[in-house]
Amino acid sequence: MHHYSARGVHGQTVEVLAQRILTGELAEGAILDLTALQAEFDVSLTVLREALRVLAAKGMVDARPKRGTFVRPRSSWSLLDGDVLRWQFARSPGPGLFDDLHELRSIVEPGAASLAAARATDDDIAALDAALAAMAAAGADPLAAVAADLDFHRALLAATHNELIQRMEVVIETGLAERDRMVHGAGGPRDPVPSHKAVVDGIRRHNPAQAARAMRKLLDQAIEDVVRLERTRREDRQD
Incomplete structure (x- = not known):
């Protein structure tokens, strides 16, 4: 099973953001502060945006003009996606x-x-x-x-x-x-x-x-x- 954490900084960023969404630390509707996240993870904006594109493809985040990047409701997540399933099981289900x-x-x-x-x-x-x-x-x-x-x-x-x-x-x-x-x-x-x-x-x-x-x-x-x-x-x- 493919693990994003094996793909360096980009993969680790995906994993951390996914876990924050799954735990509710980043709750439904929360607006992501890209500048703050970029500084916290010490990554380029390109790396951060690529990580967010991965999560967007799994239905976990979205981006809209004037609203920014936000967490989507669980009903929108691709729950049958292998990574989304793995992330859920990793949380001591x-x-x-x-x-x-x-x-x-x-x-x-x-x-x-x-x-x-x-x-x-x-x-x-x-x-x-x-x-x-x-x-x-x-x-x-x-x-x-x-x-x-x-x-x-x-x-x-x-x-x-x-x-x-x-x-x-x-x-x-x-x-x-x-x-x-x-x-x-x-x-x-x-x-x-x-x-x-x-x-x-x-x-x-x-x-x-x-x-x-x-x-x-x-x-x-x-x-x-x-x-x-x-x-x-x-x-x-x-x-």
Whole structure:
């Protein structure tokens, strides 16, 4: 996933401004003082304007004659943009954001599994098998486990051979990556291989109902892992 912070001063300016908007430090309708921001960040006006163009493209700011550059309401933000999603998850999201992600996945992924069972080629199944093998090999390595899980869900969407469903990759991957890092970082979920293998078995047998049913069960397990983690965190705070 592309991170603007890796792109030097320009990228860092984008990240800082985005976080100020997300936290409400720069509230809806706030007028940005470009001169003050330029001095604070110690950047050229060109760099600052380029950063604002990035945020404007994501619906977070706009500029009007006589009004200047201002923060747009959340309803105007490109909430499905990969960076906007990542910025939200980076703010230690509450359960609401994970609930929204789970609802989205519950709508998209069982249907995707069903389509994959009907349409998957030998290459698609090989990609899913490779992701399963990587998942099994990851063991207790959280970074490898997250990467393998993302590979699996990417391969699943690709196996639908539906370009619009494949474009959901950015939403599912961004949220899934943050959820996986959180869960694996807290000791890990239960062994993920059996639930993912059940989905692949349905696809391999070209059985749409079996694949969709297995995916729904996998998603139920995923939300249970998040609930378990939240419960553990509450108990730790009470100790």
